[in-house]
Amino acid sequence: MISLQASDFELFGLPTAFELDRSQIDLQWKSLQREAHPDRFASEGAAAQRIAMQWSVRINEAYNRLKDPLKRAAYLCELNGAAVNAENNTNMPSAFLMQQMEWREALDDCKALKANDAKDEALEKLLDEVDGSHAQALKQIAKLIDVEHNFPAAVGQVRALMFIEKFAQEVQHQLDASS
Amino acid sequence: MALLQISEPGQAPDPHQRRIAVGIDLGTTHSLVASVRNGVAECLPDDKGQVILPSVVRYLPGQGRQIGQEAVANAAQDPENTLASVKRFMGRSLSDIAHPEKLPYKFAQPEGASAKGMLSIQTVQGDKSPVEVSAEILATLRYRAEDTFNDDLHGAVITVPAYFDDAQRQATKDAAQMAGINVLRLINEPTAAAIAYGLDNASEGIYAVFDLGGGTFDISILRLTRGVFEVMATGGDSALGGDDYDHALADAALASMGLSDMQAGLSAEDKTRLKAAARAAKEALTNSPDVSLVWTHASQSHEVKLTRVQFNEATSALTARCMSAVKKALRDAKIKAEDIQGVVMVGGSTRMPQVQEAVAVFFGKPPLNNLNPDEVVALGAAIQANQLAGNDSAGDLLLLDVIPLSLGIETMGGLVERIIPRNQTIPTAMAQDFTTYQDGQTALALHVLQGERDLVVDCRSLARFELRGIPPMAAGAARIRVTFTVDADGLLSVAAKEQISGVEAKIDVKPSYGLSDDQIAKMLQDSFTTAEVDMKARALVEARVDGDRMLLATQSALHADGQLLSAADRAQIDSLMLALRQTVDSSQDAQAVEDATQALAQATEAFAAERMNHSIQKALSGQNIQSL
Numbered sequence: 001m002i003s004l005q006a007s008d009f010e011l012f013g014l015p016t017a018f019e020l021d022r023s024q025i026d027l028q029w030k031s032l033q034r035e036a037h038p039d040r041f042a043s044e045g046a047a048a049q050r051i052a053m054q055w056s057v058r059i060n061e062a063y064n065r066l067k068d069p070l071k072r073a074a075y076l077c078e079l080n081g082a083a084v085n086a087e088n089n090t091n092m093p094s095a096f097l098m099q100q101m102e103w104r105e106a107l108d109d110c111k112a113l114k115a116n117d118a119k120d121e122a123l124e125k126l127l128d129e130v131d132g133s134h135a136q137a138l139k140q141i142a143k144l145i146d147v148e149h150n151f152p153a154a155v156g157q158v159r160a161l162m163f164i165e166k167f168a169q170e171v172q173h174q175l176d177a178s179s
Numbered sequence: 180m181a182l183l184q185i186s187e188p189g190q191a192p193d194p195h196q197r198r199i200a201v202g203i204d205l206g207t208t209h210s211l212v213a214s215v216r217n218g219v220a221e222c223l224p225d226d227k228g229q230v231i232l233p234s235v236v237r238y239l240p241g242q243g244r245q246i247g248q249e250a251v252a253n254a255a256q257d258p259e260n261t262l263a264s265v266k267r268f269m270g271r272s273l274s275d276i277a278h279p280e281k282l283p284y285k286f287a288q289p290e291g292a293s294a295k296g297m298l299s300i301q302t303v304q305g306d307k308s309p310v311e312v313s314a315e316i317l318a319t320l321r322y323r324a325e326d327t328f329n330d331d332l333h334g335a336v337i338t339v340p341a342y343f344d345d346a347q348r349q350a351t352k353d354a355a356q357m358a359g360i361n362v363l364r365l366i367n368e369p370t371a372a373a374i375a376y377g378l379d380n381a382s383e384g385i386y387a388v389f390d391l392g393g394g395t396f397d398i399s400i401l402r403l404t405r406g407v408f409e410v411m412a413t414g415g416d417s418a419l420g421g422d423d424y425d426h427a428l429a430d431a432a433l434a435s436m437g438l439s440d441m442q443a444g445l446s447a448e449d450k451t452r453l454k455a456a457a458r459a460a461k462e463a464l465t466n467s468p469d470v471s472l473v474w475t476h477a478s479q480s481h482e483v484k485l486t487r488v489q490f491n492e493a494t495s496a497l498t499a500r501c502m503s504a505v506k507k508a509l510r511d512a513k514i515k516a517e518d519i520q521g522v523v524m525v526g527g528s529t530r531m532p533q534v535q536e537a538v539a540v541f542f543g544k545p546p547l548n549n550l551n552p553d554e555v556v557a558l559g560a561a562i563q564a565n566q567l568a569g570n571d572s573a574g575d576l577l578l579l580d581v582i583p584l585s586l587g588i589e590t591m592g593g594l595v596e597r598i599i600p601r602n603q604t605i606p607t608a609m610a611q612d613f614t615t616y617q618d619g620q621t622a623l624a625l626h627v628l629q630g631e632r633d634l635v636v637d638c639r640s641l642a643r644f645e646l647r648g649i650p651p652m653a654a655g656a657a658r659i660r661v662t663f664t665v666d667a668d669g670l671l672s673v674a675a676k677e678q679i680s681g682v683e684a685k686i687d688v689k690p691s692y693g694l695s696d697d698q699i700a701k702m703l704q705d706s707f708t709t710a711e712v713d714m715k716a717r718a719l720v721e722a723r724v725d726g727d728r729m730l731l732a733t734q735s736a737l738h739a740d741g742q743l744l745s746a747a748d749r750a751q752i753d754s755l756m757l758a759l760r761q762t763v764d765s766s767q768d769a770q771a772v773e774d775a776t777q778a779l780a781q782a783t784e785a786f787a788a789e790r791m792n793h794s795i796q797k798a799l800s801g802q803n804i805q806s807l
């Protein structure tokens with residue numbers, strides 16, 4: 001019997017793995033909410049509504065984690081005893097840190113550009129590069145988790161991915177502000 | 180043909196009997212009520228055949244009120260006591276109103292409320308809060324529905340702008356409570372429109388709903404798949420609407436007359452007449468390229484020709500504000516304009532050609548105008564109400580809506596720490612851990628905020644509460660987990676718990692911006708609904724209604740899943756149902772009825788949990804069969 005304490009993967013009836021079909025996750029989310037959403041129990045008693053609310057919240061929580069590759073990877077590491085501890089552990093390989101510094105400099109250079117078109121173009125180019133690294137990190141994570149089951153190593157990649165996503169957000173923010 | 184069923188005299192009819200459920204569009208300029216009849220949603224007319232009720236209430240000296248068309252007709256004689264567009268004041272303090280001096284009302288801060296509390300308006304019948312005025316409008320629609328069906332109203336789905344914050348939603352729910360309406364759900368206006376549109380046109384895919392009303396603008400991006408309406412992102416401006424276009428055109432007219440300098444010196448009546456003339460001109464410009472606006476001021480008649488081009492220029496900044504909200508919503512949904520299959524236009528203000536054109540250019544396709552923009556929101560709400568009331572057992576409509584604005588907590592330095600980011604699917608609960616700032620700190624002040632900005636001063640303050648009794652510890656040693664829960668109506672409650680000692684505090688985010696229960700109780704006493712009715716009798720009636728509702732719900736549940744119960748559990752529930760039935764029918768004591776209802780609720784809790792488990796299991800196994 002499934003319970004509120006089941007893992008996100010169990011709750012969604014999906015294999016406990018990193019590589020998942022997004023359309024399958026979406027489909028499961030909707031079929032679970034169809035059963036559990038408080039709207040289904042609107043004409044029933046308070047107890048039924050409270051339970052529906054608990055389940056519906058739990059299903060949304062699981063969906064948020066499963067659909068986002070970064071959160072899904074961090075969750076898999078934690079399920080396997082390798083905590084990500086992002087706040088306390090910022091140890092990163094020096095090559096990665098060097099690349100981060102280069103990106104930051106590139107972003108500063110973009111910000112200094114006066115002409116809007118040139119600025120947008122430079123920002124887009126930087127964003128493409130960041131997206132490339134993002135895709136590569138995801139590939140690495142898939143290999144480390146699904147094939148090698150090497151969770152301590154996967155944690156390192158998850159942290160790197162956090163940095164990459166944060167930086168991509170900053171670039172996107174600059175793009176939004178300039179257009 | 181199926182045979183129609185008739186129940187035995189004196190017997191409770193089948194639990195699946197039709198319940199009267201309506202959808203209510205409580206709009207800035209006008210309101211409507213709709214219901215599903217014979218499988219079709221339709222707006223209910225008043226006794227004169229009008230479906231639109233102007234959202235205007237006039238308070239007369241003494242006791243009486245005029246509501247709707249009657250109030251509008253007399254507005255000119257009595258501007259101070261004729262309250263219109265109060266939706267713009269819901270959950271708002273005086274300091275939130277951009278130009279109170281432009282309005283003909285005398286505003287006040289209610290007694291005992293903080294400077295940030297909801298404003299009220301002085302009338303010949305005393306101070307009226309926007310909630311009370313809205314309650315008058317809602318009650319009028321409730322009576323209209325009850326007269327139409329000659330039966331009591333079971334409940335209503337009430338629509339709010341998607342971009343309404345927690346304070347505005349709470350105020351709307353309070354108004355419904357005052358009007359004696361059981362709120363089945365608050366739903367967002369663009370989502371309601373999408374339901375009506377999607378079901379009518381059997382649409383699938385990603386749609387945008389562009390909803391420009393009298394006082395608010397919403398944009399929602401939805402994915403429609405087999406009866407599921409999933410809101411991907413929503414955005415807008417809760418203070419941008421047709422009213423603002425009227426003001427801009429009025430300003431342009433004054434400029435053309437060479438009278439711009441006089442603006443500050445105009446009396447309230449001058450301004451009211453100017454705005455009315457501008458509004459008429461705006462409507463005329465929808466169908467003709469130019470119009471002449473006549474305005475009498477200081478017994479001098481001014482006439483000026485206004486062209487559509489002038490109007491477009493005067494309002495281009497407003498239209499640009501709409502479009503920038505659209506861009507932001509697309510970014511939040513992580514899609515591009517070309518991914519949108521169709522743009523559904525809602526709200527009377529979308530009739531303006533410049534708005535139609537801006538939307539067509541941006542999305543690269545003509546917008547969809549095949550719905551009545553005034554009625555579609557109420558119709559969608561009615562469809563949802565019908566299903567929530569359990570009238571449509573075959574209905575498989577599912578709404579997955581989002582919160583429009585991020586929610587967070589004030590931290591050191593006047594910064595906001597976001598706990599629930601905007602566009603999260605509701606219901607949702609999220610938590611974050613905080614700690615103490617000083618050694619030996621035993622209390623924590625929590626300030627709940629809503630908005631996208633980083634500084635507390637730029638966000639809306641929703642509530643303040645304290646967590647007391649934390650055992651003294653070194654700074655940073657306590658672990659205080661703050662949990663935000665947003666229910667299916669989009670309303671927030673907040674709980675804080677110190678993890679080591681277990682000290683707890685909880686708040687339904689209500690008192691500071693919405694009305695406190697005491698305030699509501701007082702207003703209820705003052706208001707028409709209870710003026711002649713003894714409070715005790717009312718309590719008994721309400722307790723009986725609740726008891727009946729509980730009985731019906733339990734009966735439905737047993738009917739559907741009774742086989743899940745053991746014989747002993749079934750016997751216990753049956754005996755409690757019998758006891759409640761007898762208490763409801765014969766007791767004159769509201770408390771006794773409430774107790775019996777509570778007893779049944781408690782006994783069915785485990786059953787409800789079991790049913791849910793069963794349903795979830797069903798969803799999972801259904802999926803497994805599909806994927807085989």
